[in-house]
Amino acid sequence: MTLIFAVFTFLIAPFLLPGLINKSKALWAGRHGAPIWQPGYDFLKLLRKGQVISKTTSFAFRLAPSVNLAAVILAALIIPMPQQTALLNFPGDFVLFAYALGLARFLLVAAAMDTGSSFEGMGAAREMTFASIVEPAFFMLIGTLALMTRQSSLSAIVANLDDGAGFAMLVKSLGTIVLFIMLLVEGSRGPVDDPNTHLELTMIHEVMILDYSGPDLAFMQYAASLKMVVITTLLANLLIPAGIGPAGAALLFLALFMLVAVGIAGTESLIARLRMSHVPQFIFLMSALALTAFAVVMFFRNGVLR
Amino acid sequence: MNHLIIGILLFFAGGMGELFVGQKIKGRLFLCGAALAQLFILPTAFSVLLDGQTQSLVVPFPFPIGRALLLMDGLAAFFLLIISLGGLLAAIYSIGYMKMNYKNPVSALGAYYFFLGFLTVSMLLVVLVQNALLFIIVWELMSLASFFLVSFDNDKAKVHRASLYYFIAMQFGAALLIAAFSWASLLTGDMNFASFALLSGIDNSKTVILFLLFFIGFGVKAGFIPMHTWLPLAHPAAPSAVSALMSGIMIKTGIYGILRIILIIGIPAPWLAYLVFGVGWVSGILGVMNAIAQHDLKRLLAYHSIENIGIIGIGIGMGMIGRISGNAFLSLAGFTGAILHVFNHFTFKSLLFYAAGAIYSQTHTRNIEKLGGLQHAMPVTAALFLLASLAICGLPPLNGFISEFAVYIGAAKGLAAAQMATNLASLVCLTGLAFIGIMATICFTKVFGIIFQGNSRTSAEHHPKEVSGWFLTPMFVLGGLILVIGLGIPLVLPLVESVVRPFAADPESFVVLQKIYWQATHGLWILTGLILFFILLRFLLLRNRSVSVFKTWDCGYQASDPRLQYTASSFASNFMALVKLAVPQNQKLESPQGYFPTMAGYESHSDDIVERWFVRPLIDFLQRFFNLFSWIQSGRTQQYILYGLIFLIILIIWIIGVR
Incomplete structure (x- = not known):
């Protein structure tokens, strides 16, 4: 079972997720769209190519794709698959998870700044600003779940989510919304970012990897996709009930995975990208919901409400 | 001895x-x-x-x-x-x-x-x-x-x-x-x-006042x-x-003093633990927020010292909270994190200041807006600066992560504690540390990106070169320590056991902590292995391919100029707009006037609210108060002789009166 999940996470899902999103967006818009496996073909094609590097850049630009990919894979090893224990699990492992993504972000931004392009600088500044709201909210959410389950590692937290009383459902649904917004921000999807635009001024993630080509671009795109898969997995973990059995959990996971892809496509098709100055307000929703979840747990735990 | x-x-x-x-x-x-x-x-x-x-x-x-x-x-x-x-x-x-x-x-x-x-x-x-x-x-x-x-x-x-x-x-x-x-x-x-x-x-109330006096007195030194x-x-x-x-070191003597006082007189009142925690929390967050707004490299690093002292304060505070609530593990993790961070901050902050000095010696400026592209002239300094930047942001697999991680585990375990106050403090601690970490990342991507990357922003009057071995040797030693502590913490941890023991004497918790560190270290080793693997893979993939070097993609705009690059202020401005309540920006705009404007100008600088609204008024008040007595020192000799006379008379009266 672990092997199947591993193959799915690392080899299938990072190509399936963007493929599914693009396909459903195309269908929303009444087009046929590219084949679902197009991101996979692109990846293989890029790996076989040579590349062009900017003369302004130095080691950070060359190092970033490898470090970025390694860090996201480490993060993936910490997230438990449904009803499984993660390869790496120890008290406080969610800190390593968040900080591994932080390392990836640092190098991504450093690589963008390395080119000396003002467009990439702009993307980098936006990425960091939005991350500064996401990060504390994520810790607030995980802290709330830890408080509810009295556990301190991600694997143990998601395994014990159903032990709580009736308020567990409320907390889980709040958590799902928080993680979905996090997925939109970290995955650079609409309404935060517009991955399909042709104007560099309005991009965030795409503009930061503007100068990459060939295998480096393949690494960067794969890492970005894997990051979305990882957050999706965490989100699915919140929703899969404990007593469903391994096969049922796997099927439910697959269904949730597709639902998330369709959900992202729907969000992007229905909502236009927000004005840059309004994006923080949207992301602050994460903090507000996480704080609400925390308040719910605190009140119920300590007998203020029943 | x-x-x-x-x-x-x-x-x-x-x-x-x-x-x-x-x-x-x-x-x-x-x-x-x-x-x-x-x-x-x-x-x-x-x-x-x-x-x-x-x-x-x-x-x-x-x-x-x-x-x-x-x-x-x-x-x-x-x-x-x-x-x-x-x-x-x-x-x-x-x-x-x-x-x-x-x-x-x-x-x-x-x-x-x-x-x-x-x-x-x-x-x-x-x-x-x-x-x-x-x-x-x-x-x-x-x-x-x-x-x-x-x-x-x-x-x-x-x-x-x-x-x-x-x-x-x-x-x-x-x-x-x-x-x-x-x-x-x-x-x-x-x-x-x-x-x-x-x-x-x-x-007990006397001991509380004593503790406060010590805390403020040592806190001035610590920052x-x-x-x-x-x-x-x-x-x-x-x-x-x-x-x-x-x-790197002297401000830590303030931390030493606080730790020594805790050892000697203990924690006289529970609220003092929350006070230390709160002061650390505020220092950490406000310190790094102010750092992001700075353009003078060494002033920026100074604000980062405040941030790191804040992290140490959070660690000590969590340790104290653990101690007063009888939570042995939280106490141990908090104090261990604080003590490890004292050493780790010494390594990366000294390295950063040494690098700042190296940059100053080559460019004669500390204003980061005037720098740029230094990594081509000073590659070794740039690489070491990047290493220290990653470490100060607390990113794995370096030593900054190690010490913050101890406090994080303490907080994660504190969430499982029975007391509501401990739970609340733990969540505040988690969120605060995460916020500090991400803001440090903003600051150091800015600093590294503007100083070392891109193109030079001013025409070089001085031609910067790589600095000599006298500069680089200490930086290499510190860089080595950053890596060794980051990747070998289970081996280093026994060294701090005897330091932490008087604060949290609980061998059982120490074993647990050590075990968690082992597991986390496996993660760090996997990360390092993966990084090396992908670097090798990238090298192999590109070995026989064409890799050409061309200018940066300028989106079709051909007349690109180094002055078009993103500046430190513009990089920070998005974030500073979010936190303008905590770090207000003062702006002065001289807009162009008339049909043929000759003069126009714009300047902005950030304000430290604590200095502006608390320290400055306090100093002004003291100045006004002491000015009331300035007539005593008038500069006239006659008046001083009068003082002598009055003193003698009082002395005589006193002697006669007493005898």
Whole structure:
């Protein structure tokens, strides 16, 4: 079972997720769209190519794709698959998870700044600003779940989510919304970012990897996709009930995975990208919901409400 | 213990001896003393850390002091290690850095090395001395020596002002400490620290006030907000080796003081634990927020020192909360995190200040808006700066992650505790540390991106070159420490056990902590392995392919210019707009007037709200208050003679009256 999940996470899902999103967006818009496996073909094609590097850049630009990919894979090893224990699990492992993504972000931004392009600088500044709201909210959410389950590692937290009383459902649904917004921000999807635009001024993630080509671009795109898969997995973990059995959990996971892809496509098709100055307000929703979840747990735990 | 005294004397001898030799060998002679001293100090400190046996020496002093105890326990040995090592690195670095001052007759190089030795010696003594009066003496010597070092360039008005500000701030802290120590001695009837333990039996409200006095007094040195205002002034003013020594080590003597006080008088009231935690939390967040707004590299690093002292404060606070709520693991994790962070902050912050000095020596500016593209001229400095930047942001697999991780685990376990207050503090701690971490990342991507990456923003008057081995050696040593502690923490952890034991004596929790560290280290090793693997894979993939070099994609705009690059202010502006309540931006706009405008201008600078709304009004109030008495010193001789006369009359009346 672990092997199947591993193959799915690392080899299938990072190509399936963007493929599914693009396909459903195309269908929303009444087009046929590219084949679902197009991101996979692109990846293989890029790996076989040579590349062009900017003369302004130095080691950070060359190092970033490898470090970025390694860090996201480490993060993936910490997230438990449904009803499984993660390869790496120890008290406080969610800190390593968040900080591994932080390392990836640092190098991504450093690589963008390395080119000396003002467009990439702009993307980098936006990425960091939005991350500064996401990060504390994520810790607030995980802290709330830890408080509810009295556990301190991600694997143990998601395994014990159903032990709580009736308020567990409320907390889980709040958590799902928080993680979905996090997925939109970290995955650079609409309404935060517009991955399909042709104007560099309005991009965030795409503009930061503007100068990459060939295998480096393949690494960067794969890492970005894997990051979305990882957050999706965490989100699915919140929703899969404990007593469903391994096969049922796997099927439910697959269904949730597709639902998330369709959900992202729907969000992007229905909502236009927000004005840059309004994006923080949207992301602050994460903090507000996480704080609400925390308040719910605190009140119920300590007998203020029943 | 005798070895230790020899080591301290060697540092002092180096500082004295160089006064008698020529300009160019002063530094080398001082370095000899510092290097020899290591042979005596390091083995002693390590032996105490390894076997946990304390060493002590009783020195009989003449009358007011009496028999004074020099004690080297785990805590003292740990700080001795940092101070001694830091002193050596500063000695090496100074040889390279001070070459700028050879031609300048006003800069007294001899005095510089003398006070450098003096500062190191006094810091070594501060952590050893166990007698209140002697402690105050060496504490003041330390402030004095550092004052002279800060005012090294005092022919510049700004430096002169900054060093005086620093001196006054130190005296304010010392005044509180003197008051606290004298009161404690009065209450217990003895000036040795050991007898202060009796305080816990005395009236609790008095002990609380004592604790507060000590906390504020030591907090001024450490740089906790709101006692931090001297840091952003003094660090840019001082030569870089001194900034590194002060920021990396000297401010930690304040932390040492707080830790020592907790050891001696304990935690007199539970709310003090939350106070320490809160002050640390605020320092961490406001420190790094202000850092993002800075353009002067060393001022920015100074604000980061406040942030890191804040993280240490959060660790100590969590440890104290664990102790008062009987949560042994939280207590252990908090104190371990704080103590590890003391060392780790020494490594990366010293490295960053040394790198800042290297940049200054090549470009003669500290304004990051004027720099850019330095990585091509100074690749080694750039790589080491990146390493330290990653470490200070707390990113794995480096040492900054290690120490913050301890506090994080403590908080994660604190969430499982039964007490509501502990839960709340733990969540505040988690969120705060995460916020601090991400803001540090904003700041250092900005600093690294603007200084080292892209293209040079100004036409180079000076042609920067890679700095010499004198600069790079200390940086390499520190970089090595960053990697070793990051990747080998399970092996380093036993060294701090004897430091933490007096704070949280719980061997069982220590085993648990060690086990968690092992598991986390596996993650860090996997990360390192993966990074190496992908670098190799990338190399293999590109080996026989065409890799061409071309200019950066400019989105079709052909007339690109280095001045079009993103600046530090524009990089930070998105974020600063979010936090404008905490770090207000003052803007001044002279908009162009008329049909043929000749003049236009715009400037903006950030405000430190604590300084603006708390410290500045306080200073103004004190100034106005003391001005009420300024008539006493009028400058007229007649008036002074009158004072003498009045004094004599009072004396006569008193003698006659009493007899």
